[in-house]
Amino acid sequence: MYQPPSAATTGFPVSTNSTTSAAYSGATTTEYASHPLSKPLVEWSTGLCGCWSKWEQYEHCWWTFWCPCFTFGRVAAIIDKDSTSCCVSGSLYALLCCVFGSGYLYSCCYRSKMREQYGLKGNDCTDCMIHCCCEPCALSQEYRELQNRGFNMFTGWHGNVEQQTRGIAMATTAPAAESGMSR
Incomplete structure (x- = not known):
């Protein structure tokens, strides 16, 4: 039994x-x-080939195509909550690309972490296949997902947390009242 x-x-x-x-x-x-x-589980906010919908995203996809280490570094910094910096993650990714020809095994692990953190649909096998077959599209989709969730990709995790707490603190305090005109 x-x-x-x-x-x-x-x-x-x-x-x-x-x-x-x-x-x-x-x-x-x-x-x-x-x-x-x-x-x-929820769907991704944009599709894998979602770069072609807006000019800003199209421009970012070109940057990701020519230098994916910058996009990966920014995505990894947010996902890791700045436990590894953007520069360290991007440099490690670039090193793996130079030594092995691709850093997709490293980046697909971050896609899996991101799916788990935000409850996104998918699985480890599809993460690996997407990064293996179309690395720039996968990195761009992850970047757009974090942007659509309200992250400023240029400030990192700590900058986003500080911005959110500053916004909350400002919202709870009343604005100062001016006392008429004076010279």
């Missing part, structure tokens, strides 16, 4: 379903653990 792990073992609450399960040698009750925080 199948005995699933207890709640203390998995950390997830265990509930009982009273349906009959023929798969576990005639057991009359099946216990299962469900993930308490599962959210539905």
Whole structure:
């Protein structure tokens, strides 16, 4: 008879379903653990070839095509929350491209991290295939996704956090009132 792990073992609450399960040698009750925080996955905000919709994005895609290490460095800095800087990530990517001819294995790992952080649709296999077959399009899509989520790609993680906290602090304070005209 199948005995699933207890709640203390998995950390997830265990509930009982009273349906009959023929798969576990005639057991009359099946216990299962469900993930308490599962959210539905969402689509990417732009398509893989979304560069062609606006001129600003088209220009950025050309930069990504000719020098992907800059785009990758900025994306990695946001995803890693500045634990590795833009320069370090971009330089490592450039080094991998020079030594191995491509840095797609490194960059596809960041695509997977990004999907997990923001609940985006996809899987590790498609991440690897997209980066292997069309690295500039994949990096541009990730860059646009972060921009569409409100990140300023030029300031990094800490700059975005500071900008958000400054915006919240400013919104909660009343503006100073001027006292009429004076000379």
